[in-house]
Amino acid sequence: MADLEKFRSETRAWLEQNCPPEMRKPMTSDGDTFWGGRNAKFSSEPQRVWFERMRDKGWTVPHWPKEYGGGGLDGEEAKILRQEMAAIGARQPLTSFGISMLGPALLKYGTEAQKKEHLPKITAGLIRWCQGYSEPNAGSDLASLQTRAESDGDDFIINGQKIWTSYANYADWIFCLVRTDPVAKKHDGISFILFDMTSKGVSTKPILLISGYSPFCETFFDNVRVPQSHVVGTINRGWDVAKYLLQHERAMISGMGERGVGRPLGQIAADSIGADAQGRLDDAVLRSQIASFEVDEAALAAAAERAVDLAKAGQAHPAFSSAMKYYGTELNKRRYEILMSAGGIDALEWESERSRGGARPRAWLRTKANSIEGGTSEVMLGIVAKRILDLPGA
Amino acid sequence: MALILNEEQSMLRDSARGLISDKAPVSHLRQLRDSKDETGFSRELWNTFAEMGFSGLLVSEQFGGSGLGAVEAGIVMEEIGRTLMPSPFLATSVLAASALSRGGSEAQKSQHLPRIADGSLLAALAVDEGAKHRPLQTRMQAIRSGNGFKLNGDKALVVDGHTAGLLIVAARTAGSAGEKNGVTLFLVDPKAKGIARERTIMVDSHNAARIVFDSVEVNADSVLGEVDQGYPLLESVLNVGRGAVASEMVGLSEEVFGRTVAYLKERKQFGKPIGEFQALQHRAAQLYIDIEITRAAVLKALQALDADLANAGSAVAVAKARAGTTATLAVQEGVQMHGGMGMTDQFDIGFFMKRARVCQELFGDSNFHADQLARAKGY
Ligand SMILES: Cc1cc2nc3c(=O)[nH]c(=O)nc-3n(C[C@H](O)[C@H](O)[C@H](O)COP(=O)(O)OP(=O)(O)OC[C@H]3O[C@@H](n4cnc5c(N)ncnc54)[C@H](O)[C@@H]3O)c2cc1C
Ligand SMILES: Cc1cc2nc3c(=O)[nH]c(=O)nc-3n(C[C@H](O)[C@H](O)[C@H](O)COP(=O)(O)OP(=O)(O)OC[C@H]3O[C@@H](n4cnc5c(N)ncnc54)[C@H](O)[C@@H]3O)c2cc1C
Numbered sequence: 001m002a003d004l005e006k007f008r009s010e011t012r013a014w015l016e017q018n019c020p021p022e023m024r025k026p027m028t029s030d031g032d033t034f035w036g037g038r039n040a041k042f043s044s045e046p047q048r049v050w051f052e053r054m055r056d057k058g059w060t061v062p063h064w065p066k067e068y069g070g071g072g073l074d075g076e077e078a079k080i081l082r083q084e085m086a087a088i089g090a091r092q093p094l095t096s097f098g099i100s101m102l103g104p105a106l107l108k109y110g111t112e113a114q115k116k117e118h119l120p121k122i123t124a125g126l127i128r129w130c131q132g133y134s135e136p137n138a139g140s141d142l143a144s145l146q147t148r149a150e151s152d153g154d155d156f157i158i159n160g161q162k163i164w165t166s167y168a169n170y171a172d173w174i175f176c177l178v179r180t181d182p183v184a185k186k187h188d189g190i191s192f193i194l195f196d197m198t199s200k201g202v203s204t205k206p207i208l209l210i211s212g213y214s215p216f217c218e219t220f221f222d223n224v225r226v227p228q229s230h231v232v233g234t235i236n237r238g239w240d241v242a243k244y245l246l247q248h249e250r251a252m253i254s255g256m257g258e259r260g261v262g263r264p265l266g267q268i269a270a271d272s273i274g275a276d277a278q279g280r281l282d283d284a285v286l287r288s289q290i291a292s293f294e295v296d297e298a299a300l301a302a303a304a305e306r307a308v309d310l311a312k313a314g315q316a317h318p319a320f321s322s323a324m325k326y327y328g329t330e331l332n333k334r335r336y337e338i339l340m341s342a343g344g345i346d347a348l349e350w351e352s353e354r355s356r357g358g359a360r361p362r363a364w365l366r367t368k369a370n371s372i373e374g375g376t377s378e379v380m381l382g383i384v385a386k387r388i389l390d391l392p393g394a
Numbered sequence: 395m396a397l398i399l400n401e402e403q404s405m406l407r408d409s410a411r412g413l414i415s416d417k418a419p420v421s422h423l424r425q426l427r428d429s430k431d432e433t434g435f436s437r438e439l440w441n442t443f444a445e446m447g448f449s450g451l452l453v454s455e456q457f458g459g460s461g462l463g464a465v466e467a468g469i470v471m472e473e474i475g476r477t478l479m480p481s482p483f484l485a486t487s488v489l490a491a492s493a494l495s496r497g498g499s500e501a502q503k504s505q506h507l508p509r510i511a512d513g514s515l516l517a518a519l520a521v522d523e524g525a526k527h528r529p530l531q532t533r534m535q536a537i538r539s540g541n542g543f544k545l546n547g548d549k550a551l552v553v554d555g556h557t558a559g560l561l562i563v564a565a566r567t568a569g570s571a572g573e574k575n576g577v578t579l580f581l582v583d584p585k586a587k588g589i590a591r592e593r594t595i596m597v598d599s600h601n602a603a604r605i606v607f608d609s610v611e612v613n614a615d616s617v618l619g620e621v622d623q624g625y626p627l628l629e630s631v632l633n634v635g636r637g638a639v640a641s642e643m644v645g646l647s648e649e650v651f652g653r654t655v656a657y658l659k660e661r662k663q664f665g666k667p668i669g670e671f672q673a674l675q676h677r678a679a680q681l682y683i684d685i686e687i688t689r690a691a692v693l694k695a696l697q698a699l700d701a702d703l704a705n706a707g708s709a710v711a712v713a714k715a716r717a718g719t720t721a722t723l724a725v726q727e728g729v730q731m732h733g734g735m736g737m738t739d740q741f742d743i744g745f746f747m748k749r750a751r752v753c754q755e756l757f758g759d760s761n762f763h764a765d766q767l768a769r770a771k772g773y
Contacts, residue, residue: 264771264772264773266768266771266772266773267771267772267773269773270773275773279772279773280768280769280773281768281773287768287773288761288764288765290768290773291764291765291767291768292715292719292760292764294764294767294768294771295711295712295715295716295760295763295764295767296687296716298691298708298709298712298767299687299688299690299691299712299713299716300687302397302687302690302691302693302694302712303686303687303689303690303691305397305690305694306397306398306689306690306693306694309396309397309398310398312396313396313398315398320686323679323682323683323686326679326680326683327683327687378676380679381675381676381679381680382672382675382676382679384679384682384683385675385676385678385679388679388682389655389675389678389679389682390659391655391658391659391669391670391675391678392659392666392667392669392670393666393667393670
C-alpha cells in the first residue's frame with residue numbers, strides 16, 4: 001500500500017511536470033487523436049512533446065512488459081496512472097488498433113519473434129494497424145468469411161475482399177482473417193495472418209459514411225504473397241485468436257465516449273436552452289432524460305472499474321466485455337441524442353465555421369456505428385445469453 | 395480500493411447467506427403473512443442475528459458491536475433481499491445504529507447502542523410525512539415547552555414503527571418546509587403520552603406504521619445531535635439507509651433473475667424450452683447487464699459511504715436510482731416470463747414484485763434520486 005501511495009504521488013508529480021496544458025483539454029476533433037504510423041503527422045507541437053515523453057517512459061501502453069516497449073506496470077499501478085491522468089484530463093498520447101486489439105492477441109498467441117518484431121513498433125507509434133475481419137457476406141456471421149489463402153511453398157497467396165476496414169487507407173499493416181481450409185467446418189478453417197499493406201496486390205477504396213467522413217474502406221487482395229510465418233497461432237485455429245482479440249476490441253469500444261469528463265450534460269444543455277427561475281434546465285422532459293442518462297453513465301463507469309478489478313482477481317467472465325460493449329455503445333448513442341436535442345437548431349449546421357464544420361451532428365451520426373462495429377448489439381446480447389446465461393440453442 | 399469484496403467481506407456474505415437461506419427462505423415471509431403474525435417478524439431469528447453479530451454490525455466495539463461499515467451492512471441487506479426476509483436489521487441496525495453512532499451524546503450511545511448490538515432494543519426512524527419521500531419538506535412541529543419540546547404531527551411509512559422500543563423522529567424546531575435549517579432529531583419513547591401507532595399492513599407484507607404525535611412532551615436530553623442543525627445528520631443516516639436498500643434491491647433483482655433464467659430453461663412451449671426464443675434471450679441478457687452494472691454502482695456507493703460519508707451523496711443517488719429501475723425491470727420481466735404462473739400467489743415471484751415496489755419508495759425513488767443528481771450537477 002505504501003508503495004502504491006508513493007507511486008501515486010510520483011506519477012502525479014511527473015504528469016504535472018510533463019503533460020502540456022494543451023493536452024489536458026477535451027479533444028474536439030479527429031485530429032486531436034494521434035494514431036502513429038509511417039506517415040503520421042502531429043497536429044501540434046504539444047501533441048508531439050506529450051507523445052514522446054510518454055513513449056520514453058513506456059506509458060503509451062503502460063501495462064505491457066518493458067521488453068516490448070511497455071511500462072511494465074501491474075494492474076494496481078496502471079489503474080493509478082489512469083486515475084491520475086483522468087484527474088487532470090490528460091489525453092491518450094497514442095491511440096491505435098495495435099494497442100487495443102492486436103497487441104493483446106500477440107501477447108497471448110504470438111511467437112517470441114513476432115512479439116519482438118511488432119510490439120515495440122506499436123508502443124513507439126511507428127506502425128499503424130488495421131483490422132481485416134468483415135467481408136460483404138460475412139458481417140455478424142463472421143466465421144463464414146471467404147477470403148482465401150492458398151499455400152505456395154513457404155508462402156500463402158491471398159485473394160478476396162474485406163469491407164468496413166477502418167483506416168485501411170492510412171494503415172501500414174493489417175491483421176487479417178483468411179480461409180486456409182475451404183472444406184473444414186466454417187470455424188475450423190480460418191487463420192489469423194499479418195501483412196504489410198504496401199504488399200503487391202493490396203488496394204483500398206474509401207467508403208463515405210453518413211457523417212460525411214470516410215474513415216473506412218473496401219480492401220481488395222489480388223494474389224498477395226505473405227510468408228506462412230506471419231500466421232499468429234496455429235494455422236486453421238485463427239478463430240481462437242480472432243475471438244480473443246474481439247474481447248479486447250469490445251472492451252475498448254465500450255470505453256469510448258467522453259465519460260464523466262468535462263461539463264455535465266445538463267449544463268451544456270442549459271447553455272442553449274436556458275434555465276428557469278430556480279436554476280433548472282428549462283425543458284423538464286429533457287432534464288429528466290439527462291438525469292437518468294447521468295445515473296446510468298456513472299453506474300457504467302463503476303462497472304468498468306469493477307470489470308478491471310474482477311479481471312485482476314481472476315473472477316471475470318471472459319464474455320463480460322460483450323456485456324460492457326452492449327451497454328457502453330447504447331449509452332453513447334443516448335448521449336448524442338441528448339446533445340442533439342440540447343443543441344436544437346444550432347446542432348444542425350453542417351459546414352459553418354461557427355459549428356466547427358458540423359462537429360456535433362457528425363459526431364452524433366458517427367456514434368450510430370458504435371452498436372454495429374466490433375459486433376452488433378444484437379450479437380452481443382446473443383453472446384451474453386449463450387455464454388454467460390447458458391440459455392439453450394442460442 | 396478495488397471494487398470487489400475482500401476476503402473477510404466474502405466470508406461475511408457466505409455466513410449471512412447460509413443463515414438466511416436456511417432459516418428464512420421466502421416461505422418464512424409467506425408464513426408470517428398467512429398467519430397474520432402480530433409483529434411481522436421472527437424474534438427468534440432476530441436473536442440468532444444478534445448472536446452472529448449482525449445486529450451490531452455498525453455499532454462500534456466499545457459498545458459491543460463489530461464496528462463495520464456500509465459495505466458490510468450492504469452485504470447483509472443483499473442476502474435479506476434474496477429471500478425477502480422481514481427483519482429489524484434495516485431500521486434498527488442500519489438506520490438507528492448510524493443515527494446514534496453519528497449524532498448521539500456519550501450518554502445516549504451508552505444507553506442504546508449496547509442494546510442494539512445485543513438485539514434487545516428495536517428502533518425506528520420516523521421521517522416521511524407525505525405520499526413521497528421529501529425529507530426537506532419535514533413539517534412536524536417541535537415547539538419549545540418548559541425544559542423540553544412538544545411534538546405535533548404525523549409520520550408515515552415508519553419501518554418497524556409498531557414494534558420499535560425507540561423512535562428517532564425528525565421534526566421542525568425552526569424554519570419552514572423546504573429549509574435545511576431548523577430540522578432537529580429526537581429520541582422518543584413510543585409509549586409516551588400522545589403517541590398513537592397504527593401498524594399499516596403493506597403490499598409487501600413487511601412492517602411499517604403510521605404514527606400520530608399529539609402534543610407529545612420530550613425533554614431537552616432527547617435531542618439527538620444539535621437543535622436546528624439535524625438535517626446533515628439526517629441526510630447522512632438516510633444515505634446509509636439508501637445504500638442498504640439499494641443493496642437489498644440488488645439481492646432481490648438477482649434472485650428474481652436467477653429464478654427466471656432457470657424457468658426459461660425448464661418451461662417448454664412449441665416443443666422447446668422457451669429460453670430458445672431470441673425475443674426472451676435478448677431481454678434476459680439486457681436484464682443481466684443491467685443488474686451487473688447496478689451491482690457495481692451500489693458497491694461504489696457503499697465504499698464511498700465508508701470512505702467519506704459527507705461526500706457520498708451523488709454516489710448514493712446513482713446507486714439508489716439505478717437499483718430502483720433495475721429491480722422494477724427485474725420483477726416485471728420475472729412475472730412476464732413466467733406467463734400465467736407468474737401471476738399466481740402460490741408462486742413466489744409476486745412477493746419480489748411487491749417488495750421491489752416498496753423498496754423503490756423507501757428513502758426516495760429513482761426519480762427523486764435522479765433529480766438529486768441533477769441538482770448536485772447544477773442543472
Ligand atoms: C464504423 C465502422 C467501423 C468498422 N470497422 C471495421 C474494421 O476495422 N474491420 C472490420 O473487419 N470490420 C469493421 N466494421 C464492420 C463491423 O464489424 C460489421 O459491420 C458488423 O460486424 C456487422 O456486420 P454487417 O454490417 O454485415 O451487418 P449484418 O450482420 O448484416 O447485420 C444486420 C442487422 O442484423 C442483425 N443480426 C445479424 N445477425 C443476427 C442474429 N443472429 N440475431 C439477431 N440479429 C442479427 C444485426 O445485429 C444488424 O442489426 C466496422 C463497422 C462500422 C460501422
Ligand atoms: C389473469 C389470467 C386470466 C386468464 N384467463 C384465462 C381464461 O379465461 N381462459 C383460458 O383459457 N386461459 C386464461 N389464461 C391463461 C393465459 O391465456 C395464458 O397464461 C397465456 O396464454 C400464457 O401461457 P402460459 O401461462 O402457459 O405461459 P407460457 O406460454 O409458458 O409463456 C411463458 C413466457 O414465455 C413467452 N413465450 C412463449 N412462447 C414464446 C415464443 N414463441 N416466443 C417468445 N416468447 C414466448 C411468453 O410470452 C411468456 O413470457 C389466463 C391467464 C391469466 C394470468
